[in-house]
Structure formats: C-alpha cells, structure tokens
Amino acid sequence: MVNKGSKKKKKRASMACNAATPVFPVTVSTLVCATCCKYKLGKPKMRCRFFHMYSVPPKEQKPDGVSCNGLGIYDSNHYACLLQTLIDKRDLRQGNLLHAHFIITGIIKDNSFYGLKLATMYALSGSMEDARQLFDKMPQRSASLWNVMIRGYACNGQGEETLRLYYQMQDTGVQPDRYTFPFVLKACAALLDLQRGRDIHRDIVRFRLQSDAYVGTALVDMYGKCGSIEDARELFDKMPKTGITSWNAMIAGYTQNGFAEEALELFLRMQQSKVMPNVITIVSVLPACAHLGDPQQVKDIHDYVVINGFDSDVSVGNSLVAMYAKCGDIETARNIFDKMCKRTVVSWNAMVAGYQQNGYSNEALNLFHEMQASNVIPNRVTVVSVLPACADMGDLQLGKDIHENIVRDRFDSDANVLCSLIAMYSKCGSVEVARQIFDSMSTRDVVIWNAMIAGYTQSGHANEALRVFCQMRVANIKSDSITMLGVIPACAQSAALQQGKVMHAYIMRSGFELGVAVGTALIDMYAKCGRIRVARQLFDKMPKRNLITWSTMIAGYGTHGQGEDALALFQNMQQTSIKPDHITFTSVLCACSYAGLVDEGWQFFESMTRDYSIAPRLCHYGCMVDLLGRAGYLNEAHDFIEAMPVKPNASVWGSLLSACRIHGNIELGEKVAEHLFDLDPEDAGNYVLLFNIYAAAGKWDDAAKVRTAMKDRGLKKTPGSTLIEVNNKIHAFVVGDTRHPQSDQIYEMLEILERRMEDAGYVPDTKFILHNVEEEAKEHMLSVHSEKLAIAFGIISTRPGMPIQITKNLRVCGDCHTATKFISKIVRREIIVRDANRFHHFKDGICSCSDYW
Known part of the structure; x- marks a missing residue:
C-alpha cells in the first residue's frame, strides 16, 4: 500500500x-x-x-535571475549573487521586493552584508531616501557602508549632505579611507567650495593618503573645478605615478578654467610620456581647441580623432559638434551631426545650442521640432538652449508651450531653466510674467537675481533693474561680475551717470577684478552717458582688451560724432592681433556716417570683403545708405539700395527717408515712403517723417493727407519723454509736464529763457507740429517740449557752469535743436543731448552734429 x-x-x-x-x-x-x-x-x-x-x-516575463537550490530555498551565496545582479542592473523595483522579503524573514537584522548591498543598490539607483532609511536603521555601520552613502549623495548631486555625512562618520569613530575621499572631494568640486576642499586636503594628509593615486587624482580634479589651477598642477607634478585618469583630470582642469593652450600642451606631453589618450581625454581637449579658435589646430585635432578611431564614440561626436559650433563653423558641425550613427539627447542639444549661439535661432527651433519628431525627449539642457532661440525670434507662444512642458516634467526647480524662462519672457515683451516667476520662488540665489536684473535691462526697464539690484543688496545676496553686467548697462540705458559712477566705485571697493567684460561694460556706460573722454581713459588703462572692447570704444566715438578718432582707433586695432568682425565694421561705418566721411566709408565697406572675407549684412548696407544720404548723395543711395544682393528691410529704406527729410527731397521721399508703408504699415515714425518733409516744403495739403492716413490706421506718434539725472536721481519729463515738485520754478526759468532767446533772434519753428491748431497754440506746445523742461530743471538744480545732460527717447525735434543752441550760449554751459540716434554736444551756440542728424 x-x-x-x-x-x-x-x-x-x-x-x-x-x-x-x-x-x-x-x-x-x-x-x-x-x-x-x-x-x-x-x-x-x-x-x-x-x-x-x-x-x-x-x-x-523572462528576466535574468539567480538559481535557488534544489529545495527552492536560497542560501547566502545565492542571495549575494542576486543582490549583485540587482546592483549591476540598477534594478530598483526588484530590489524593493527583495528588501521586503529580507524584512519579512528577518534576515537583514542579523546580516550587515545584506544591508550594505541593499544600500549600494539604492544609492546607485538614485533612491537616496530609501538608502538613508536603511542606513539609519542599521545597528552596525562599517566604513564601507559610510562610503556607500557618501558616494550616493555625491553622485546624486547632494554635496552638502555628502559633507555632513563625512563629518558624522568621523564623529562616530569611523576612519575615512581611500574610498571615502574621492567622493567627498567630488562634493566640494560640485559646490565650488574651495575652502572646504582645502580642509579635506588637510584631512587626507593627516590620514597619510596624499600619495594614493586614486585620492591624488580626486584632489587634482577638485582644485581644477574650484578654479585653483595652480594647486591642481602642483599636486599633479608631485604625484609619484600618473595614470590616464590623472592626466585627464589635469587637462580637464585647464580646459574648464580657460587655459586652452596649457591643456593642449599637456595633451602633447601626455603622448610623449607614452600614456595613450582615451575618449575622456579627447572630450576634454576638444573644448580647448574650440576656445582657441585656430582653424588649423581644429583640423589637426579632428584628423587625430579620426585616425585613432575616436570619432565612432558618441560623446566624441558630440564634442566635435560643439567644437565646430563654438568656432563658428556651423556647417561642419551640422555635417558631423548628420553623419553620426547614434545620436543621444546630448547630440541634439549640442547642435541646437550651436545654432542658437551662432545667431541661427530659426534653425535652432526647426531642429528642436525635428528632435521632438524623432521621439528624443528634451531635458533641462535642451530647454536652456531653446528658450533663448524663442526670445531671439520673438516666439512667445512656443516659449509658453515649452514653459508648460517644463512644469509637466518638473524642470521648474532648476535655476538655469528658470533663468532662461525669465530671459525669454523679458525679451518677448512679457517682463511682468518674468517677474511673477521671480516672485514665486521661495529661495533665490545670485543667478536668479542676475537673470531678473538682466531681464529688466534688456527689456528697457532700466529703473526697475536698478531697483532690483538695491533689493538684492538688502537681501544680503553677494553680487558678482554677472550682476554688474546687468546693472551697468541699466545705468547706460537711462544715462544715469552718477549711478554709473557709484557702480564703478562699488566694483573697485568690492574687490572685483576689472575683467574684460566688466571693463567693456563700463566703457560703454561712460560713452552712453556722454563722458567719451572718461571712456577712453578707462579703455587705455585696461590690461587686456578683446574685440568687443575695441568695437565698443569705436562705436562710442561714432555716436558722439568723433569720426576721425573712431577711424584712428580702428587703425590701432588693425596693428594688433585682433581681427575685426561684422560688428566692428558696423561701428566703423556708423562713425563715418555721423562724421560725413564718405570716401573713408566706401573704403572700409569694400575692405570688409576684400581684406577680411566678411560678407556685408543688412546693417552694413543700411550704414552705407545712411552715409550717402546724410552727405546729400540721395540718388546714389537709392541706386545702392536697388543694387543690393539682399532684399532691403524697413531700416534700410528708413535711413534714406531720413536723408530725404534732411535735404528736403520730396519726390524721392514719396517713393521711399511707399516702400516703408508696404514693409511696415504700423510704424507711425515713417508717417511722421513724410509729414515733416511736406511741412518743411509748405505742402500743407499733402501733410494733412498724411495726418489723416495716420488717424485712419489708428496710429499715434510715440510720446516724447526726456530724462535728466540730478543728485543721483532720475527725473522724467513729458510735453507740458506739471507733475514735478519744482514745476513752478521750471516754468519760471522757461519764461526767462524764452525772452532772452527772442532777444537773441530765436523764432519758434512750428511747421513740424502735426496738430491742426492755431499758431499761438503751436508755439506754446513747442515751448513746453520735454527737452526744454528737462534743460530748465537742470539749470535751476545744478551749479552755474556745470554741464547739463539729458536723454530723449526720440530723435530731437528741429525746434528744440535750434533752441538748445541758443540756450547753451545764453547760460554759458555745455548741454549734452542724447537722442534715439546719437549725441549732440551744444556749446556756445554750436552743435557737434553740424545740424545734420
């Protein structure tokens, strides 16, 4: 049985x-x-x-796993193998399940090894919260367990927690080892905390690990990333044995700190030492070549990459795309991108960023759409490149769509993303939305404050930018050079000379290094605030100047009508190793235009292509039209436009229409105006120019038709406003303004000036007033123009003999230009007027523009 x-x-x-x-x-x-x-x-x-x-x-389901024994029960070896498999695969889901089994069976309580492996699995999978809960419950914590947690925090970007755990580790009596320090140093590097990095270095010496190659390489990397490249090199040179990782850390340090030549020199020395470069080496060297921008060097390194077979690696391909894009060779960058066998999101980001940084914003947006169509999911870096392209193209709707995706994908906690959003909304004319984003943030670092200041400055809200800077100082946020690059242009924008001087003093007092960027911004500020001599003195004192510095100083001379000084400076620049670009030539041609240097302008225009291989852009054609038109060569200017290889825009035709106004050419003015009305029918300024041409010729019927056309289209002339800075405060005036606290004294001074001007022969020029009113009313309207109110306020608010400087948002009107000449002679003061086009220096009844502006 x-x-x-x-x-x-x-x-x-x-x-x-x-x-x-x-x-x-x-x-x-x-x-x-x-x-x-x-x-x-x-x-x-x-x-x-x-x-x-x-x-x-x-x-x-057919996942890989580990066998159980013949009875279906796992022994310790099988558990160990299973845990290692989960660690290798970063399999958080199955790790959670196995952890649950360990808790149910009580195995983990008696075996710290399993706790170590589970913590490793959680940490490497990015689940630091789970890892920390497990860590806190472990009764025994070995150095290996502490190292796992420190590594996890460091690799997951939690630098402060990494350092906190490092000090707790020592407080509990556990000694750090060679596996602890590299990740602690990684945290210092991520935080850019050089001081704590030095403290860790002292601990390494105390524990006698300074000769360890693993730790030494981490020290070199930390010092390099924290900007102390001299310390990094000193350690590198003292290392008893330098492997490929050490060489890579030192090369990357040089590259990241802008020492491109040193990076390439070390790359050559590395090969001479018979240490073969790897992919990481190449990825570190390529940005150095991009920084130097030497075409031959770029070609040589690209040939080296291809010959040694590195070009098949996707990260090298990405770096090649970025290198060519930074060198301005966007066509080669795109060819490499198109030929890549495999593209990651980094590849797409490199190409999108390349287009945007080289001014091809439309192509950047097209590639972004292509990226989405290829089912490549954008990340934070993509967003940071695409949003500036939206801003450049004025594509607010796409910017809003991307903003919605940012919120959906939870990128809105990233500071760089938020900065890009603030910049995009500001440049697209929605600075109020940018401010809402700024105000909604619970914590703001200096980067966010800088973005808001720059947003206000770039959108023309200079006073708001300065106000935010003051709020930033009240909040005890330490400003940096980027802050200054937002604040100084705000001073220039509002012609706030005194505030600009305060910023200059603040820079000197705060110990900022007067680098090229900040120095150039100060030169631009002084030039735009009417102090061209101070700008030149600062220019001469700068130890280093780049192309932008030279171009800014040349442009400053140009807007002040000092064309000969501008050309002399350009000749000095040509004697240096710095080559002019299209922006420099724009500054030079504008200087020729303002000074009436026709022959010189032609020579420079032809030199662009002949000597520098720079194809003229619309801005250069516009400068030439302006140059010819101002000098009275109206027909030649018109023929020049007709012969242009590119279609002229409203700016080019507008330059010719302004010239027709200056020289009273009605027939040509009418033809040009028709082009402008077709290109930009909503620009009231074009109608005003044509009205002035008719009014100057006494053709009142035609002038009335222009006024009627404006009314039918619902167009209004932009209201004029004038700013003047007195005692570090900006005062604004509009026509007929009575809101100023000293309004009574201002109008009393105007009456005195009017009587004295009449005695000197001044006659109000009423023909340019658009309104259909009586002559007496027109004269009254002229007498209370914003320029005159600001000048009168300057006279009563400053000491006799002091220069008076005002800023007008539009082109100064003909009557105010004449009146200011009289006033400068009567009060014996220099009056500096900055209008929408240029500077006018009035002194002894004469204007620097020679009455052509």
Whole structure:
C-alpha cells in the first residue's frame, strides 16, 4: 500500500526549482520563483517555499535571475549573487521586493552584508531616501557602508549632505579611507567650495593618503573645478605615478578654467610620456581647441580623432559638434551631426545650442521640432538652449508651450531653466510674467537675481533693474561680475551717470577684478552717458582688451560724432592681433556716417570683403545708405539700395527717408515712403517723417493727407519723454509736464529763457507740429517740449557752469535743436543731448552734429 503522505512529498519535490530558475516580480512586496509556481492546467496557486506566498508569474516575463537550490530555498551565496545582479542592473523595483522579503524573514537584522548591498543598490539607483532609511536603521555601520552613502549623495548631486555625512562618520569613530575621499572631494568640486576642499586636503594628509593615486587624482580634479589651477598642477607634478585618469583630470582642469593652450600642451606631453589618450581625454581637449579658435589646430585635432578611431564614440561626436559650433563653423558641425550613427539627447542639444549661439535661432527651433519628431525627449539642457532661440525670434507662444512642458516634467526647480524662462519672457515683451516667476520662488540665489536684473535691462526697464539690484543688496545676496553686467548697462540705458559712477566705485571697493567684460561694460556706460573722454581713459588703462572692447570704444566715438578718432582707433586695432568682425565694421561705418566721411566709408565697406572675407549684412548696407544720404548723395543711395544682393528691410529704406527729410527731397521721399508703408504699415515714425518733409516744403495739403492716413490706421506718434539725472536721481519729463515738485520754478526759468532767446533772434519753428491748431497754440506746445523742461530743471538744480545732460527717447525735434543752441550760449554751459540716434554736444551756440542728424 502506498503512503499518501510520501506521494504528496514526491509531488512537491518534483515541483522544486532547478538550476537557473529566474525570479519574477508579482506584487509590490515580493518575488516568486518561476518553477515553484505552476500555472499549467488551471492550477495557479502552488505554494512557493521561498516566499511563502501564492502567486502566478506572468508567462511573458523572462528576466535574468539567480538559481535557488534544489529545495527552492536560497542560501547566502545565492542571495549575494542576486543582490549583485540587482546592483549591476540598477534594478530598483526588484530590489524593493527583495528588501521586503529580507524584512519579512528577518534576515537583514542579523546580516550587515545584506544591508550594505541593499544600500549600494539604492544609492546607485538614485533612491537616496530609501538608502538613508536603511542606513539609519542599521545597528552596525562599517566604513564601507559610510562610503556607500557618501558616494550616493555625491553622485546624486547632494554635496552638502555628502559633507555632513563625512563629518558624522568621523564623529562616530569611523576612519575615512581611500574610498571615502574621492567622493567627498567630488562634493566640494560640485559646490565650488574651495575652502572646504582645502580642509579635506588637510584631512587626507593627516590620514597619510596624499600619495594614493586614486585620492591624488580626486584632489587634482577638485582644485581644477574650484578654479585653483595652480594647486591642481602642483599636486599633479608631485604625484609619484600618473595614470590616464590623472592626466585627464589635469587637462580637464585647464580646459574648464580657460587655459586652452596649457591643456593642449599637456595633451602633447601626455603622448610623449607614452600614456595613450582615451575618449575622456579627447572630450576634454576638444573644448580647448574650440576656445582657441585656430582653424588649423581644429583640423589637426579632428584628423587625430579620426585616425585613432575616436570619432565612432558618441560623446566624441558630440564634442566635435560643439567644437565646430563654438568656432563658428556651423556647417561642419551640422555635417558631423548628420553623419553620426547614434545620436543621444546630448547630440541634439549640442547642435541646437550651436545654432542658437551662432545667431541661427530659426534653425535652432526647426531642429528642436525635428528632435521632438524623432521621439528624443528634451531635458533641462535642451530647454536652456531653446528658450533663448524663442526670445531671439520673438516666439512667445512656443516659449509658453515649452514653459508648460517644463512644469509637466518638473524642470521648474532648476535655476538655469528658470533663468532662461525669465530671459525669454523679458525679451518677448512679457517682463511682468518674468517677474511673477521671480516672485514665486521661495529661495533665490545670485543667478536668479542676475537673470531678473538682466531681464529688466534688456527689456528697457532700466529703473526697475536698478531697483532690483538695491533689493538684492538688502537681501544680503553677494553680487558678482554677472550682476554688474546687468546693472551697468541699466545705468547706460537711462544715462544715469552718477549711478554709473557709484557702480564703478562699488566694483573697485568690492574687490572685483576689472575683467574684460566688466571693463567693456563700463566703457560703454561712460560713452552712453556722454563722458567719451572718461571712456577712453578707462579703455587705455585696461590690461587686456578683446574685440568687443575695441568695437565698443569705436562705436562710442561714432555716436558722439568723433569720426576721425573712431577711424584712428580702428587703425590701432588693425596693428594688433585682433581681427575685426561684422560688428566692428558696423561701428566703423556708423562713425563715418555721423562724421560725413564718405570716401573713408566706401573704403572700409569694400575692405570688409576684400581684406577680411566678411560678407556685408543688412546693417552694413543700411550704414552705407545712411552715409550717402546724410552727405546729400540721395540718388546714389537709392541706386545702392536697388543694387543690393539682399532684399532691403524697413531700416534700410528708413535711413534714406531720413536723408530725404534732411535735404528736403520730396519726390524721392514719396517713393521711399511707399516702400516703408508696404514693409511696415504700423510704424507711425515713417508717417511722421513724410509729414515733416511736406511741412518743411509748405505742402500743407499733402501733410494733412498724411495726418489723416495716420488717424485712419489708428496710429499715434510715440510720446516724447526726456530724462535728466540730478543728485543721483532720475527725473522724467513729458510735453507740458506739471507733475514735478519744482514745476513752478521750471516754468519760471522757461519764461526767462524764452525772452532772452527772442532777444537773441530765436523764432519758434512750428511747421513740424502735426496738430491742426492755431499758431499761438503751436508755439506754446513747442515751448513746453520735454527737452526744454528737462534743460530748465537742470539749470535751476545744478551749479552755474556745470554741464547739463539729458536723454530723449526720440530723435530731437528741429525746434528744440535750434533752441538748445541758443540756450547753451545764453547760460554759458555745455548741454549734452542724447537722442534715439546719437549725441549732440551744444556749446556756445554750436552743435557737434553740424545740424545734420
């Protein structure tokens, strides 16, 4: 007779797991063995002796796993193998399930090894919260466990927590080792915390690990990333043995700190030392070549990459795209991008950023759409490149769409993304939305403050930019050079000379290094605030100047009508190693135009292509039209436009229409105006220019038709406003303004000036007033123009003999120009007027523009 119990045992034994049985997830809390759970013949609930659960594994799942023993029970070796598999695969889901099993069975309480492995799995999978909960519950914490946690925090970008844990580790009596310090130093590098990096260095010396190659390389990397490249090089040179990782760290340090020549020199020395470069080396060297911008060097390194087979690596391909884009060779960058066998999101980002940085914003947006169509998911870096392209193209709607995606993908906690959003909304004319984003942030670092200041400055809200800077100082946020690059242009924009001087003093007092960027901004500020001599003195004192510095100084001379000084400076520049670009030539041609240097302008225009291979752009054609038109060569200017290889825009035709106004050419003015009305029918300024041409010729019927056309289109002349700075405060005036606290004294001074001007022969020029009113009313309107109010306020508010400087948002009107000449002679003061086009220096009844502006 057969024993029923023994049959049952045999049946169960036959169902036991055999070798190589995979592990399947079935619920949120457990795993099951595939063979332990039979699902044939409609019998799904066979008990698994391993997990003590009833479950059915999905037939389609075939994940890798570790075998159990013949009885379906795992031993310690199998657990160890299973844990290592989960660590290698970063399999957080299955790791959670196995962790649950350990808790149920109580295994983890008696085995710190399993706790270490689970913590490693969580840390490497990015789940530091789970890792920390496990860590805090572990009764025994070895140095290895502390190292796992420190590594996890460092690799997940939590630098402060990394350092906090490092000090806790020592407080509990556990000594750091060679596996601790590299990740602690990584945290210091990520935080750019040089001081704490030095403190860690002292600990390394105390624990006698300074000769360890692993630790030494981490020190070199930390010093390089924290900007202390001299310390990095000193350590590198003292290392007893330098492997490929050490060389890479030093080369990357040089590249990241702008020492491109040193990076390339070390790259050559590395090969001479018979240390073969790897992919990381190449990725570190290529940006150095981009920084130098030497075409031959770029070609040589590209040939080296191809010959040694590095070009098949996707990260090298990405770096090649970025290198050519930074060198301005966007066509080659795109060719490399198109030929890449594999493209990651980094590849797309490099090409999108390349287009945007080289001024091809439309192409950047097209590529972004192509990226989305290719099912490549954009990341934070993509957003930071695409938003500036939206701003450049004025595509507010696309910017809003991207903003919605940012919120959906939870990128709105990233400072760089928020800065890009603030800049995009500001440049697209929605600075109020930018401010809402700024105000909604609970914490703001200097980068966010800088973005808001720059946003206000770039959108023309200079006073708001200065106000935010004051709020920033009240909030005890330490400003940096980027802050100054937002604040100084705001001073220039509002012609706030005194505030600009305060900023200059603040820079000197705060110990800022007067670098090229800040120095150039100060030169621009002094030039735009009417102090061209101070700008030149600062220019001469700068130890280093770049192309932008030279171009800014040349442009400053040009707007002040000092064309000969501008050309002399350009000749000095040509004697240096700095080559002019299209912006420099724009400054030079504008200087020729303002000074009436026609022959010189032609020579420079032809030199662009002949000597520098710079193809003229619309701005250069516009400068030439302005140059010819101002000098009275109206027909030549018109012929020049007709012969242009590119279609003229409203700016080019507008320059010719302004010239027709200056020289009273009605016939040509009418033709030019028709072009402008077709190109930009909503620009009221074009109608005003044509009205002035008719009014100057006494053709009142035609002038009235222009006024009627404006009215029918609902167009209004932009209201004129004038700013003047007195005692560090900006005062604004509009026509007929009576809101100023000293309004009574201002109008009293105006009456005195009017009587004295009439005695000197001044006659109000009413022909340019658009309104259909009586002559007496027109004269009154002229007498209360914003320029005159600001000048009168300057006279009563400053000491006799002091220069008076005002800023007008529009081109100064003909009557005010004449009146200011009289006033400068009467009060014996220099009056500096900056209008929308240029500077006018009035002195002794004469204007620097020679009455052509």
